[in-house]
Amino acid sequence: MHTTDGIILKKTDTGEADIFFTMYTKDFGKIRAFAQGIKKEGAKLRGHLEPLSVSKISFVLGRNGERLTHANLIYFWPAIRGTSEKLKAAHRIAEHVDAQCLPGQKDECVWSLLMESFLVLEKGAYSEEIAERFEMRLAKCLGTA
Numbered sequence: 001m002h003t004t005d006g007i008i009l010k011k012t013d014t015g016e017a018d019i020f021f022t023m024y025t026k027d028f029g030k031i032r033a034f035a036q037g038i039k040k041e042g043a044k045l046r047g048h049l050e051p052l053s054v055s056k057i058s059f060v061l062g063r064n065g066e067r068l069t070h071a072n073l074i075y076f077w078p079a080i081r082g083t084s085e086k087l088k089a090a091h092r093i094a095e096h097v098d099a100q101c102l103p104g105q106k107d108e109c110v111w112s113l114l115m116e117s118f119l120v121l122e123k124g125a126y127s128e129e130i131a132e133r134f135e136m137r138l139a140k141c142l143g144t145a
Helices: 078-082 084-100 108-123 128-142
Strands: 002-014 018-025 029-035 054-062 065-075
Touching: 002 029, 002 084, 002 108, 018 108, 029 054, 078 084, 078 108, 084 108, 084 128, 108 128
Parallel strands: 029 065
Antiparallel strands: 002 018, 002 054, 018 029, 054 065
16 A cells, blocks of 8 residues: 555546546656446545645556545635635646656655645735646656647
8 A cells, every 4th residue: 555645637437326536646747547336325435635735645556457446635725715816726736747757657846846836826815827847847847838
């Protein structure tokens, strides 16, 4: 079993009660993990894995990839969710990380940049420059700039 902090980038419904979560983790980079039965009422993971939130997660490696076994919400970013402009910028940042980062490649620079960018959005006034600056800095972290 592995435990780490992760930022939920997106979720993809699959089946009647299951969801795949794409997240960027502090210790494992981008992963795509399966949460079985999470849509069922009373599911223990429910509410701890919302897109754009930070959670402490535990997962195991199974035959079909990572399977989430535990999650605990750490931070929900309420000010980001308070304005559509900040929320749009946060989604843009998350989509960019998902598109540019390969699974299973830990990168401390990317993790720090993600956390820093979300903190700036949370605490400051919204500016279109935040997402644009993030994209440029991510390219430098990944060596594509």
